[in-house]
Amino acid sequence: MKWSALFNSSVGRKWTMGLTGIFLILFLIVHVGLNACIWAMDGGVMFNKAAHFMGANVVPRLLELGLFAGFLLHIIQGWSLELTNRAARKKGYAVSMGNKGSKWYSRSMGILGTLLFLFLVMHLAHFWVPSRITGLKPVLIDGKEFHNLYGEMLSVFQGNLIVVVLYTIGCISLAWHLMHGFQSAFRTLGVSNPRYLRIIESAGVVFSIVISMVFALMPISMYAGWIK
Amino acid sequence: MQHYIMNLTLKVWRQRNASDAGHFETYPVEGISSEMSFLEMIDVLNEKLLKEGKEPIAFDHDCREGICGMCSMYINGRPHGPWHNNTTCQLHMRAYQDGDTIVIEPWRANSFPVIKDLMVDRGAFDRIIQAGGFISVNTGSAVDANAIPVEKEKADYAFAAAACIGCGACVAACKNSSAMLFVAAKVSHLALLPQGHPEKKKRALSMVAQMDKEGFGACTNTGACEAVCPKGISIENIARLNREYMMAGLAENE
Numbered sequence: 001m002k003w004s005a006l007f008n009s010s011v012g013r014k015w016t017m018g019l020t021g022i023f024l025i026l027f028l029i030v031h032v033g034l035n036a037c038i039w040a041m042d043g044g045v046m047f048n049k050a051a052h053f054m055g056a057n058v059v060p061r062l063l064e065l066g067l068f069a070g071f072l073l074h075i076i077q078g079w080s081l082e083l084t085n086r087a088a089r090k091k092g093y094a095v096s097m098g099n100k101g102s103k104w105y106s107r108s109m110g111i112l113g114t115l116l117f118l119f120l121v122m123h124l125a126h127f128w129v130p131s132r133i134t135g136l137k138p139v140l141i142d143g144k145e146f147h148n149l150y151g152e153m154l155s156v157f158q159g160n161l162i163v164v165v166l167y168t169i170g171c172i173s174l175a176w177h178l179m180h181g182f183q184s185a186f187r188t189l190g191v192s193n194p195r196y197l198r199i200i201e202s203a204g205v206v207f208s209i210v211i212s213m214v215f216a217l218m219p220i221s222m223y224a225g226w227i228k
Numbered sequence: 229m230q231h232y233i234m235n236l237t238l239k240v241w242r243q244r245n246a247s248d249a250g251h252f253e254t255y256p257v258e259g260i261s262s263e264m265s266f267l268e269m270i271d272v273l274n275e276k277l278l279k280e281g282k283e284p285i286a287f288d289h290d291c292r293e294g295i296c297g298m299c300s301m302y303i304n305g306r307p308h309g310p311w312h313n314n315t316t317c318q319l320h321m322r323a324y325q326d327g328d329t330i331v332i333e334p335w336r337a338n339s340f341p342v343i344k345d346l347m348v349d350r351g352a353f354d355r356i357i358q359a360g361g362f363i364s365v366n367t368g369s370a371v372d373a374n375a376i377p378v379e380k381e382k383a384d385y386a387f388a389a390a391a392c393i394g395c396g397a398c399v400a401a402c403k404n405s406s407a408m409l410f411v412a413a414k415v416s417h418l419a420l421l422p423q424g425h426p427e428k429k430k431r432a433l434s435m436v437a438q439m440d441k442e443g444f445g446a447c448t449n450t451g452a453c454e455a456v457c458p459k460g461i462s463i464e465n466i467a468r469l470n471r472e473y474m475m476a477g478l479a480e481n482e
């Protein structure tokens with residue numbers, strides 16, 4: 001069978017979603033780990049060094065390309081699936097099934113994903129564009145020049161309640177997207193053993209809540225002045 | 229359980245034929261026994277309509293004992309009505325109280341076009357089965373039933389999947405009108421048994437290809453199908469189909 005036919009089938013398109021979804025989850029783990037350096041209480045030295053490593057070295061730059069590709073595939077395929085799936089029932093029901101049998105967030109992956117997409121555009125504009133394109137002010141650490149990404153974070157979040165609220169909404173959308181998506185990806189990739197599925201489901205709930213809370217606490221900590 | 233008599237209001241989808249726009253019609257029904265089945269209640273209404281010289285409500289049914297998969301009503305926002313692991317024909321009027329209003333709609337999916345009233349064309353399922361939901365055997369005298377050993381656990385899983393009666397409630401319940409639970413049940417049932425092994429790759433590929441061709445949506449793993457399936461088919465079968473399909477597609481080099 002040709003790969004084009006395989007990955008254009010309904011099941012193949014879901015494999016793309018599952019594979020990119022898990023790849024994005026792995027990225028989130030790296031991202032949350034690096035960003036947690038802001039809590040080192042060292043005025044951003046450790047964080048700026050970590051961010052520098054992610055920008056200067058060729059390996060992370062290649063990974064960044066992969067990340068863009070992963071996001072694009074996930075977003076385009078996600079929207080395309082959403083359209084195909086909606087079109088499969090032209091005439092709907094007078095009485096909707098609602099939550100009888102499925103969770104609202106499992107039926108709202110398209111909307112939650114779109115919220116994440118909007119968040120992503122804002123997020124890239126806040127940090128990726130200045131650090132990679134328009135340039136950031138340098139800061140001296142041990143006599144060497146580093147991009148002051150930490151300073152950029154402070155200037156984005158300190159005193160900007162609206163930005164902090166928007167970031168929190170982004171994190172809440174992420175939590176619900178993953179609350180369904182985490183375990184769904186494993187089902188899509190063929191995990192059918194009930195015992196492992198129960199473990200994956202529990203891990204998914206914990207992961208979704210914890211990772212979204214830690215991310216949300218970053219802008220909140222800066223806004224509240226817990227870190228300076 | 230105490231026997232009782234009830235009066236109900238039915239709101240039923242009426243549609244003359246596939247090209248008619250269709251509309252809801254409201255009918256009062258009186259003197260319904262709590263021991264009647266749901267379809268017997270419709271029979272009572274149809275008798276009355278016939279006496280009044282009106283067109284009776286067309287609906288699918290055959291065995292009326294929960295095994296053929298013909299009955300197909302979407303009742304108050306749920307395929308096959310409120311009971312768990314149950315078909316419309318096995319729904320009984322004791323599920324309702326005097327004065328209740330019941331809205332009855334046909335299965336809704338582009339791939340299940342309405343033929344008339346509550347009757348839909350589920351030929352798409354037949355074509356999916358024709359695409360690969362079988363095993364090829366030479367004719368001749370019957371093989372001894374125990375000639376091929378089958379692992380007990382696999383036999384149980386295969387049997388659970390084989391319980392699918394092809395009613396289409398899974399499609400009716402799914403926000404994507406996906407037929408994955410049905411196809412997964414059929415693929416799993418045969419893939420788990422040694423008799424189904426020789427054709428398992430071709431089967432998964434052809435059945436999914438036909439499913440897509442019929443215009444059913446993809447699976448988002450919401451679980452609505454499993455919740456309404458009268459035979460309790462588990463969505464674990466869908467994960468198995470996802471695996472069978474991809475492995476077959478990557479290995480096959482035609």
Ligand code: HEM
Pocket residue numbers: 014017018019020021022024025028074075076078079081082109110112113114116117120177178180181182184185186188189446447448449
């Ligand atoms: C960090 C960001 C994101 C992560 C970690 C993520 C993760 C996931 C995961 C794990 C799944 C489950 C895949 C499956 O069921 O096989 C999923 C599904 C989905 N994602 Fe995302 N996602 C992210 C961003 C987005 C964005 C920006 C969109 C924008 C459109 C999006 C749209 C979707 C859709 C529509 C689905 C459901 C597909 C379906 O089952 O029909 N996601 N996501």
Ligand code: SF4
Pocket residue numbers: 391392393394395396397398399409410413453456457458459460461
């Ligand atoms: S899987 Fe269940 S709901 Fe779907 S056709 Fe088979 S018996 Fe009906």
Ligand code: FES
Pocket residue numbers: 288289290291292293294295296297298299315316317318
């Ligand atoms: S009429 Fe046969 S299953 Fe309901």
